[in-house]
Amino acid sequence: MTAAHVLLGMAAIPFIYYLIAVYSSWRYFHQPAKAAEGAFTPPVSNLKPIRGLDPDAYENLASFCMQDYPDYEIVFCIDSDDPAVASVIDGLKAEFPERRIRVLHGSGRIATNDKVAKLARLVEEAEHEVVVISDSDVRVRPDYLRRITAPLRDPGVGAVTCFYTPISINSFTDHLQTAGMTSDFFAGVLVAWQLDGIKFALGTTIATTRSRLAAFGGYASIENQPADDLLVGRLIAEQGREVVLLPYVVETVPDYHSMRALLHKRLRWLVVMRHMRPSGHFGLLFTQGLPWSLAAVALHPTVAVAVGFLSTYYSLRVAMAWVIGIHGLKQPRFWKQMPFIPIWDATAFVIWVASFLRKSIRWRGADYYIREGKLVPVAAATGKQ
Numbered sequence: 097m098t099a100a101h102v103l104l105g106m107a108a109i110p111f112i113y114y115l116i117a118v119y120s121s122w123r124y125f126h127q128p129a130k131a132a133e134g135a136f137t138p139p140v141s142n143l144k145p146i147r148g149l150d151p152d153a154y155e156n157l158a159s160f161c162m163q164d165y166p167d168y169e170i171v172f173c174i175d176s177d178d179p180a181v182a183s184v185i186d187g188l189k190a191e192f193p194e195r196r197i198r199v200l201h202g203s204g205r206i207a208t209n210d211k212v213a214k215l216a217r218l219v220e221e222a223e224h225e226v227v228v229i230s231d232s233d234v235r236v237r238p239d240y241l242r243r244i245t246a247p248l249r250d251p252g253v254g255a256v257t258c259f260y261t262p263i264s265i266n267s268f269t270d271h272l273q274t275a276g277m278t279s280d281f282f283a284g285v286l287v288a289w290q291l292d293g294i295k296f297a298l299g300t301t302i303a304t305t306r307s308r309l310a311a312f313g314g315y316a317s318i319e320n321q322p323a324d325d326l327l328v329g330r331l332i333a334e335q336g337r338e339v340v341l342l343p344y345v346v347e348t349v350p351d352y353h354s355m356r357a358l359l360h361k362r363l364r365w366l367v368v369m370r371h372m373r374p375s376g377h378f379g380l381l382f383t384q385g386l387p388w389s390l391a392a393v394a395l396h397p398t399v400a401v402a403v404g405f406l407s408t409y410y411s412l413r414v415a416m417a418w419v420i421g422i423h424g425l426k427q428p429r430f431w432k433q434m435p436f437i438p439i440w441d442a443t444a445f446v447i448w449v450a451s452f453l454r455k456s457i458r459w460r461g462a463d464y465y466i467r468e469g470k471l472v473p474v475a476a477a478t479g480k481q
Contacts, residue, residue, distance in 0.1 A: 137165060262347070296325070
């Protein structure tokens with residue numbers, strides 16, 4: 097066997113991953129539905145750390161005031177000098193006087209990760225044991241709290257998270273982001289579910305309890321670290337508790353104002369993953385079907401190789417997106433994203449390569465190094481040298 101044949105074999109490795117992703121996704125969405133065991137509606141504290149206003153902020157937050165749920169509060173933590181956010185919350189109080197809405201001003205903490213510092217205070221001041229944490233760009237249906245808290249009936253469940261889809265898909269950037277989310281990110285999530293179980297959470301929604309958070313030290317213990325959603329899920333799973341990924345969908349309002357914003361966010365996330373899960377980050381190389389297929393064609397520029405590799409690549413990628421987005425998440429509009437999959441894959445590969453060259457990340461207008469898993473402001477680190 098020649099080296100060329102070995103390389104051709106390596107170029108087919110992503111196809112194995114794709115097949116695993118299709119199988120994992122199909123199996124996940126065809127799990128037997130658990131029988132309902134009567135009402136389980138513990139009092140809930142909805143926790144919302146807010147910094148600035150997302151697009152359609154009022155509509156997003158109002159959806160949490162329209163829950164078909166007997167007993168819940170909504171607690172915001174906002175910056176003290178943010179009158180725009182305060183005005184929106186005042187509007188909610190006026191429109192929904194029957195809802196218990198509280199506002200905390202500032203985290204009262206000094207931390208690198210302001211969002212997590214706010215969550216530390218929110219959890220501390222929440223009235224109820226069950227807490228539901230969600231991003232401010234999330235919009236939900238009236239059955240949200242009933243669905244997301246139901247698995248917590250089982251004492252072996254430590255946290256619950258769920259999928260998300262964009263409310264609208266209009267720009268080129270929206271199409272590209274949605275193609276990547278459905279066929280790439282969610283595929284990786286479901287492969288992880290199949291192989292090792294869910295040991296992380298998605299920031300759009302985390303339902304858990306104050307006891308489960310306190311068991312690992314709470315948000316205060318990770319207030320200087322990135323990727324708090326991943327960490328919370330991991331730290332709860334390390335307690336021997338199950339993290340449940342529900343086949344339930346919440347909506348998010350796209351906030352990518354430009355292609356550049358999308359690239360920066362994706363690059364930031366991959367740099368964080370390179371530090372937190374270095375072996376898994378490197379392993380993404382073997383999930384990149386497009387560059388491997390193009391390499392195979394370059395190595396053996398024949399019609400048979402070109403048709404075999406490129407058609408297999410695209411067919412499997414479409415199959416992944418269909419099983420997850422259209423069949424599983426019931427989003428027929430995702431058919432329009434299929435032509436964007438190769439564009440996303442090419443973009444994602446370039447960003448993955450670039451992630452090895454970045455020493456810092458840019459987040460909320462500031463630059464940070466990641467050292468020993470913690471965020472260190474670049475300016476502070478430079479000043480110490």
